[in-house]
Amino acid sequence: MMIGIAVIGYGYWGPNLVRNIAEVPGARLLYVCDLMPERLTTVKARYPAVEITSDFEEVLRDPRVDAIAIATPVSTHFKLAMKAMMAGKHVFVEKPMASTVDEARRMVDEAARRRLILAVDHTFVHTGAVRKMREIVENGLGDMYYYDSVRVNLGLFQHDVSVIWDLAVHDLSIMDYVLQEKPVAVSATGMSHVAGEPENIAYLNLFFESKLIAHIHVNWLAPVKVRRTLIGGSNKMIVYDDLEPSEKIKIYDKGITLNGNPQRNGEKVYQMLVGYRTGDMHAPQLDMTEALGRELSQFVECVEKNQQPIVDGHAGLRVVRILEAATQSLAQRGRVVELEQARRIA
Numbered sequence: 505m506m507i508g509i510a511v512i513g514y515g516y517w518g519p520n521l522v523r524n525i526a527e528v529p530g531a532r533l534l535y536v537c538d539l540m541p542e543r544l545t546t547v548k549a550r551y552p553a554v555e556i557t558s559d560f561e562e563v564l565r566d567p568r569v570d571a572i573a574i575a576t577p578v579s580t581h582f583k584l585a586m587k588a589m590m591a592g593k594h595v596f597v598e599k600p601m602a603s604t605v606d607e608a609r610r611m612v613d614e615a616a617r618r619r620l621i622l623a624v625d626h627t628f629v630h631t632g633a634v635r636k637m638r639e640i641v642e643n644g645l646g647d648m649y650y651y652d653s654v655r656v657n658l659g660l661f662q663h664d665v666s667v668i669w670d671l672a673v674h675d676l677s678i679m680d681y682v683l684q685e686k687p688v689a690v691s692a693t694g695m696s697h698v699a700g701e702p703e704n705i706a707y708l709n710l711f712f713e714s715k716l717i718a719h720i721h722v723n724w725l726a727p728v729k730v731r732r733t734l735i736g737g738s739n740k741m742i743v744y745d746d747l748e749p750s751e752k753i754k755i756y757d758k759g760i761t762l763n764g765n766p767q768r769n770g771e772k773v774y775q776m777l778v779g780y781r782t783g784d785m786h787a788p789q790l791d792m793t794e795a796l797g798r799e800l801s802q803f804v805e806c807v808e809k810n811q812q813p814i815v816d817g818h819a820g821l822r823v824v825r826i827l828e829a830a831t832q833s834l835a836q837r838g839r840v841v842e843l844e845q846a847r848r849i850a
Contacts, residue, residue: 507804508568510535512560512584513576514543517598517625521573524797526551531804535563560584564591571621571807573800574598578665582607585622589614594621594807596800600673600827601820608824612817623803623813624820626677630799632791633744633752637735638682640755646739651679651710651718653733656726666702668692668830671722676823677815678733679720685712686822692830693838697725708830711840752790757783 507530511521514536525533535555536547544556563569564587571594574584582602585595595615601624602608615622628634641648653675662670680686687710694706704725710718731746741756761779799815806813829841 505808506530506532507807508532508534508566508570509573509804510537510563510566510569510571511573511575512537512563513574513598514538514540514547515575518543518575520796521575521800522547522551522554524794524800525573526554527797528801528804530808531800534566534569537563560587564588564593569593571596571803578603578669582611585611586614589618589620589622592618592620594623594803596623596625596803597820598625599627599677599820600624600669600824601817602824605821605825605828608817608821612821615817619810621803621806621810621813622817622820623799623806624815624817624823625796625799626674626681626815626819626823627795627799628674628678628746629681629815630795630802632793633746634678634682636753636788636790637678637733637742637744640740640742640753641682641684641735641737644739645735645737645742646759647737648683648685648714648716649736649738650716651683651733651735653678653719654721654730656721656723657729658726659724661698661701661704661724663701666694666696666706666831666834667704667722667724668694668706668708668834669827671724672706672708672720672830673823673827675720675722675733676826677819679710679718680819680822681815682735683716683718685714685716687712687718687826687843689840689842690826690829690833691838691840692833694834703834706830706834710826751787754785754787756785757781 509525509531511518525531533554537557537560538544539558547556572588573596575598581597585597588595655671689711691709694703696703705723708720733744735742741758743754759781802813829843833839833841
């Protein structure tokens with residue numbers, strides 16, 4: 505059985521979707537839909553067998569189309585995804601899945617009601633490096649202390665969303681997948697240095713029920729490109745550098761040991777002795793398969809077998825909930841905003 509797929513949007517990310525879908529076993533790329541004629545001309549030159557159109561309704565009417573992949577601006581995701589699902593089509597939507605929590609929740613509910621697959625394109629979750637991080641966290645990192653990530657570069661400025669919705673969404677999706685505990689509150693500060701434009705630099709702090717704390721720094725105004733995450737546990741620590749060509753993950757057998765000894769000296773004084781543990785570092789071998797290809801292959805398999813993908817609508821909703829709360833906090837100079845329905849995941 506071949507799964508017929510149409511790609512909506514051939515701007516920044518659309519070409520990557522088209523290239524990978526064209527190579528996924530079990531998938532048949534039927535349409536590329538875009539409002540700009542010159543983009544469609546490019547598609548036709550590269551993929552002559554693929555039909556091109558600027559009419560979304562034409563795509564929805566075609567019974568050969570089983571699934572819609574949406575790679576359009578965030579503000580259009582909800583409308584396009586809802587129309588697709590109402591037409592009985594499965595949906596693969598670019599991140600973030602929607603502009604608001606309400607929109608994201610309605611998309612999740614619609615997919616459940618119609619028994620359709622709703623997958624969200626959190627690409628990094630499907631990389632060998634991030635999958636390895638989750639494995640390490642589950643099997644040997646110990647008690648979680650912190651999650652700290654930096655994602656900065658010079659540009660690309662977005663005019664419709666802030667740097668949080670553009671860059672932090674990557675780190676939030678990685679964090680959601682890697683950590684077993686979910687945040688309960690968020691605080692964010694940031695600033696716009698271009699009049700009338702969204703924030704181009706921001707700092708997010710995420711709080712958990714335990715003593716775990718997370719910090720995310722995103723910036724469009726940095727002179728260098730940095731993509732680095734540190735995860736600290738009681739047993740081991742991880743450094744994830746996405747710009748490293750081979751050793752993207754390094755695991756350090758380093759940490760501290762705490763020994764509390766109450767002692768009496770006139771009055772009771774609690775002395776905490778801190779010991780440092782330094783051990784070896786090793787860089788595990790990683791699966792270097794292209795993440796987007798793996799992700800789309802899984803989506804096609806989920807459509808065929810009616811199974812939920814790793815990053816389903818609920819995962820997308822959790823990330824949008826944090827983004828929305830962070831935006832509220834940003835507008836109030838860092839006020840802590842509680843995340844509704846946040847809970848610890850066993």
